[in-house]
Amino acid sequence: MVKVLQYGVGSIGSKAVKALVSKPWIEIVGAVDSDEAKKGRDLGMVAGLDRRLDVEVYGSLAEALKHVKADIVLHTTSSWLDLVEPQILEIVENGLSVVSTCEELAYPWRRSPEAAKRIDEAARKNGVVVLGTGVNPGFVLDTMILTLTSVCISIDRIEAWRVVDASKRRLPLQKKIGSGMSVEEFRSAVQRGRMGHVGLRESLDMVADCLGWNFDYVRESLEPVVASKPIETEFFKIKPGQVIGISQSIGGFVGGFEKIKLNLQMYLNAENPRDAVKIEGVPSLEFEVKNGIPGDEATVAIIVNMIPRVLSAEPGLKTMKDLKLPFAWLKAF
Amino acid sequence: MVKVLQYGVGSIGSKAVKALVSKPWIEIVGAVDSDEAKKGRDLGMVAGLDRRLDVEVYGSLAEALKHVKADIVLHTTSSWLDLVEPQILEIVENGLSVVSTCEELAYPWRRSPEAAKRIDEAARKNGVVVLGTGVNPGFVLDTMILTLTSVCISIDRIEAWRVVDASKRRLPLQKKIGSGMSVEEFRSAVQRGRMGHVGLRESLDMVADCLGWNFDYVRESLEPVVASKPIETEFFKIKPGQVIGISQSIGGFVGGFEKIKLNLQMYLNAENPRDAVKIEGVPSLEFEVKNGIPGDEATVAIIVNMIPRVLSAEPGLKTMKDLKLPFAWLKAF
Numbered sequence: 001m002v003k004v005l006q007y008g009v010g011s012i013g014s015k016a017v018k019a020l021v022s023k024p025w026i027e028i029v030g031a032v033d034s035d036e037a038k039k040g041r042d043l044g045m046v047a048g049l050d051r052r053l054d055v056e057v058y059g060s061l062a063e064a065l066k067h068v069k070a071d072i073v074l075h076t077t078s079s080w081l082d083l084v085e086p087q088i089l090e091i092v093e094n095g096l097s098v099v100s101t102c103e104e105l106a107y108p109w110r111r112s113p114e115a116a117k118r119i120d121e122a123a124r125k126n127g128v129v130v131l132g133t134g135v136n137p138g139f140v141l142d143t144m145i146l147t148l149t150s151v152c153i154s155i156d157r158i159e160a161w162r163v164v165d166a167s168k169r170r171l172p173l174q175k176k177i178g179s180g181m182s183v184e185e186f187r188s189a190v191q192r193g194r195m196g197h198v199g200l201r202e203s204l205d206m207v208a209d210c211l212g213w214n215f216d217y218v219r220e221s222l223e224p225v226v227a228s229k230p231i232e233t234e235f236f237k238i239k240p241g242q243v244i245g246i247s248q249s250i251g252g253f254v255g256g257f258e259k260i261k262l263n264l265q266m267y268l269n270a271e272n273p274r275d276a277v278k279i280e281g282v283p284s285l286e287f288e289v290k291n292g293i294p295g296d297e298a299t300v301a302i303i304v305n306m307i308p309r310v311l312s313a314e315p316g317l318k319t320m321k322d323l324k325l326p327f328a329w330l331k332a333f
Numbered sequence: 334m335v336k337v338l339q340y341g342v343g344s345i346g347s348k349a350v351k352a353l354v355s356k357p358w359i360e361i362v363g364a365v366d367s368d369e370a371k372k373g374r375d376l377g378m379v380a381g382l383d384r385r386l387d388v389e390v391y392g393s394l395a396e397a398l399k400h401v402k403a404d405i406v407l408h409t410t411s412s413w414l415d416l417v418e419p420q421i422l423e424i425v426e427n428g429l430s431v432v433s434t435c436e437e438l439a440y441p442w443r444r445s446p447e448a449a450k451r452i453d454e455a456a457r458k459n460g461v462v463v464l465g466t467g468v469n470p471g472f473v474l475d476t477m478i479l480t481l482t483s484v485c486i487s488i489d490r491i492e493a494w495r496v497v498d499a500s501k502r503r504l505p506l507q508k509k510i511g512s513g514m515s516v517e518e519f520r521s522a523v524q525r526g527r528m529g530h531v532g533l534r535e536s537l538d539m540v541a542d543c544l545g546w547n548f549d550y551v552r553e554s555l556e557p558v559v560a561s562k563p564i565e566t567e568f569f570k571i572k573p574g575q576v577i578g579i580s581q582s583i584g585g586f587v588g589g590f591e592k593i594k595l596n597l598q599m600y601l602n603a604e605n606p607r608d609a610v611k612i613e614g615v616p617s618l619e620f621e622v623k624n625g626i627p628g629d630e631a632t633v634a635i636i637v638n639m640i641p642r643v644l645s646a647e648p649g650l651k652t653m654k655d656l657k658l659p660f661a662w663l664k665a666f
Binding site: 019147210213282283285288294300304306323327328 | 656
């Protein structure tokens with residue numbers, strides 16, 4: 001039985017709780033959320049399970065650890081490493097391993113090498129493991145691509161696409177991609193650094209480090225997708241000319257040649273939603289997940305499925321490439 | 334620099350040599366083949382490189398190890414574990430790790446637990462690693478499926494298909510699948526145990542052990558695919574009614590329900606060649622490799638790519654599920 005502490009009971013954290021209670025090898029011992037409205041309540045009710053779990057939501061990690069003993073923390077609070085680092089360090093210094101959905105933690109070694117080193121050293125010192133993962137970054141545009149490359153003896157170029165129909169996703173996601181904004185509002189939000197998916201850079205860096213590719217430069221692009229006709233979702237009524245989502249990409253260049261390009265399109269009523277990878281090499285490969293991998297379900301699944309791999313790994317800050325082959329953990333642990 | 338000894342210089346072994354010489358981090362130090370016609374010759378000429386490598390083909394492992402020092406053996410001699418076990422044990426007892434294309438070695442734990450245990454113990458005792466892998470078994474119907482399941486929180490059923498157009502493959506493969514036989518000849522060859530792809534059972538067992546599925550029974554099927562019109566390849570002229578290949582499957586049943594089915598079709602002019610996986614679960618997933626992964630190229634690539642993973646693993650008999658995430662090893666080691 002693995003004792004899990006759920007840190008963050010927002011949208012993804014609540015879905016994680018539903019997944020955790022479905023696993024006979026997991027016991028949820030407590031939860032942490034900084035939201036005053038959740039503090040002191042029963043986790044089952046806070047997470048929308050419509051039943052009590054007899055598990056309390058505490059206002060802080062310190063408070064939780066006064067009352068419960070855990071083996072590992074499932075951490076779902078923020079995308080940004082600067083916000084998350086103190087939380088991760090506190091978890092680690094309490095002798096606990098952690099699986100986090102923090103996008104920038106999925107592969108911080110190139111973009112935030114000093115934070116990565118601090119977390120790695122703290123984890124080693126305390127004999128615990130830290131892993132950042134999720135559907136993307138963590139799977140579609142890094143782990144899945146890398147696994148496919150294992151049957152290639154040489155590779156000239158890789159391009160991958162994740163195309164998500166956002167019209168069926170939750171409200172925060174539809175908002176996050178700028179639905180209903182004017183193009184001007186979108187561009188100004190981009191300039192404030194508040195727009196777009198976090199994690200393309202992390203996926204690129206993980207693939208590049210595994211394949212030994214050092215780029216002369218990296219080119220990132222983030223453009224609005226604009227409605228050409230009226231669109232209505234559960235949450236938005238969009239007029240033609242308004243923003244319905246994002247078209248984002250990142251490319252790594254060597255000698256003027258784009259070795260790898262990762263494309264992410266998330267917009268309302270997206271056509272041909274899919275996850276696709278094209279490898280030009282020996283052999284060349286084309287691969288597609290029809291309709292794409294559902295984001296929230298997949299993120300929750302992979303963070304839970306990685307718990308046994310994390311608990312049996314050597315101490316340190318790990319990324320998906322450092323752990324044994326991932327698979328659905330349906331059996332006992 | 335990794336010193337590699339190539340054991341077996343047949344069709345796949347020769348292709349492996351071509352891949353090995355393309356890797357700056359690998360030095361081929363010698364080769365072994367029991368064929369008298371190859372003994373004492375230069376490996377480059379034997380492997381069809383049309384140039385000398387100044388590497389000798391020895392008649393036995395013992396003879397080779399009198400002359401050269403290796404870090405690891407690439408072993409490509411036979412599909413059958415009973416033939417291969419003495420070769421693997423001899424390699425291991427000489428203190429060498431080994432990556433082998435022996436299909437039955439890809440996951441011997443369920444079907445040949447005693448041989449698996451003997452090899453595992455010998456490997457641990459000698460501090461080396463043994464891995465069986467290849468495109469199939471080793472990747473398409475096990476590693477690739479498992480990797481995809483890592484984004485599923487529950488799984489009801491898995492079905493996968495590998496459909497190969499054999500008309501572009503090498504002669505031994507076209508022969509192996511019964512091309513040109515009558516249906517009677519095919520059935521009699523099946524009865525003698527000489528027909529069909531080796532490895533479906535190993536793939537099934539690896540997936541089942543990872544997912545914790547214990548079957549009440551396993552059902553295997555092997556049928557000829559018969560020409561409905563004349564077919565001509567580089568090697569065969571087929572009349573209608575003659576065999577053009579195999580349609581093979583294996584299914585694992587729990588409580589009368591087929592939890593997993595793996596299908597392999599290899600025949601001349603196969604329609605819609607592909608590798609496809611359908612997972613029914615949460616979430617359900619459908620994915621496909623267009624045209625399928627080319628068999629020989631992929632097998633050679635994965636055995637070479639796994640060398641660094643094998644050299645840094647804990648001693649013992651390993652399978653793909655026990656090693657860190659596989660990917661193309663294009664960088665230095």
